[in-house]
Amino acid sequence: MKNDEVMNIAKKRGFLWSSFEIYSGVAGFFDYGPLGATLKNNIMNKWRNYYVISEGFYEIESPTIMPEEALKASGHVDHFNDPMTECKDCLEVFRADHVINEATGKDVEGLENDELSRILSEEKLSCPRCGGHLTHVWSYNLMFQTLIGSKGKKTGYMRPETAQGIFIPFKRLLRFNRGKLPFGVVQMGKAYRNEISPRQGVIRLREFTQAEVEIFVNPKNKNHPNFKEVSGDVLNLYSAESQMKETGPSKLTAQHAVTEEIISSEILTYQLCLARRFLNDLGISDDVIRFRQHLSSEMAHYAIDCWDVEIETDSFGWIEIIGIADRTDFDLKSHSIHSKEDLTVFIEYSEPKTVMKIMAKPQMKKFGPLFKADAPKIMEILKNTDASSIEESFQEKGHYPVEVDGTIHNLTPDIIEFQEVEETIRGEKIYPHVIEPSYGIDRIIYSVLLHCFQEEDDRTILKLPADIAPVEVNVFPLVNKKELANLAQEIKKLLRNNGFIAEYDASGTIGRRYARSDEIGVPYAVTVDHKSLEDNTITIRNRDDSKQVRIPIKEVYNTLGDLINLRIRFEDL
């Protein structure tokens, strides 16, 4: 399996290995070794080039530990507590609420475990598989819980996604962007999920790195100003419809996908295109990429459209590495309700609207003495009540009942005056919708390693794009002679002084060194030979075809700089 070979090399050469090995490891945790950490940084910086520099979305950084209230609002506290029950006979484990729901049709979501246990026994429910006896219900919490502060009173959780760290300071972010939509904010960082049984190496981790973008848009305008730039891009789309019909994915232009309403909006389509371009830049080709739309049954209740970017692997099938969703206004609305903060955006109309409106005006001379302390509260209620409903009530019943703190006051026509007023409306307050591309960095790194790995004859080559390769250039003396070695060392120093990640290696034959170099994906090797001593030239060897060109030593860092930053191609030297 290619997976096994890649993971072997990753371990052997210092990209990735499982953490805490000397204590026999803990499932779901991985270390990035010297090359892995550098590769990860390079990939994350390339990602920044896309989203921070090109798209103009600023990056923020928020804590990885979050207070319970925040995750309560986001729905994670409730959603991550799965009530479980086990069959004592066949030892199958089930979601208790699912068992009850399927057997009785009752909606028991959100009930306490004790309550669920009670229902299980009262309804005499048994194992759906073998009919055996079910145990009491316990919670399996997918969030890592911790306590904040020395008194340990405040419950905290490790964040299950970086996104919430963007929604919470939304007011400040909106102000930073001077109150105008659309704008995007990104965050890269660790997220944590206490998976029941993590497997598949780096694919399902308990601690992983996300790169998330939250783009806040006006729900009435989900177009994208630069859509033209991507409209011709061809996407391998596996829509919900073709999944149901089992017709397989189809290759369509972005324009087509929007026109045919396969993808719900221009902006979502634009994000799909961006993701594809990013993956291409990492050396992942289109034939292993597909965009799979969530079926309505698997879509989170707050999303209206969601596409997973999937990569084909030999041992895990198609794996999700990026999720691109239209999360609507769910998160902001929910945080707004829980925090009592106004998280709306004021959208100004291009033309102010004037409307005629009937206002119910209290006659204060009678109002005050009549209702005393309740008067201000009643006025507040009047302000928020449609005057026409009061008028109707007067006509039907002769009065309008108002409840204040449990007491009912009847308003009568003699204390209310109706006035027609002209009101100017300059705009409206709305909750923005959120378009969210969410990248799983660890899975992307795995995909990059997997698909850059090539075996040609007896050679193993990691064909990493030059601009993300952790080691940029190796310098070798052709044979281990003092004069050649000295010059090679000097050139390595020269390259390092010019900002290259350069290594020197004189151990073993030149072929062995080239082989080692290829295996970790070093794109170029500089070789010092006898001719170098005579005319101050060296050769640059191209990793992918092992061809060499000879250039003067004094041009070496300019040439390598151009090659590594993809300004020129090796063939054009």
Place this chain on the structure above:
RNA sequence: GCGGCUGUAGUCUAGUCUGGUUAGGACUUGGGCCUUCCAAGCCUACGACCCGGGUUCAAAUCCCGGCAGCCGCACCA
């Protein structure tokens, strides 16, 4: 969480069934020799029985527990 299989240097592996000398080999890696372009050869060195407990005069080997990996089930808003 459950069941099955597995666990010997960096990697692959012999030995385990049938307990018994210094755990053997290959590759890799380090040092040296040789070598003027793609894992050659020679010399040399480093390096391992997953962890804990039990049985036994004696445990890599047998038993129990744990941990990890793989596969299947379940889970993965």
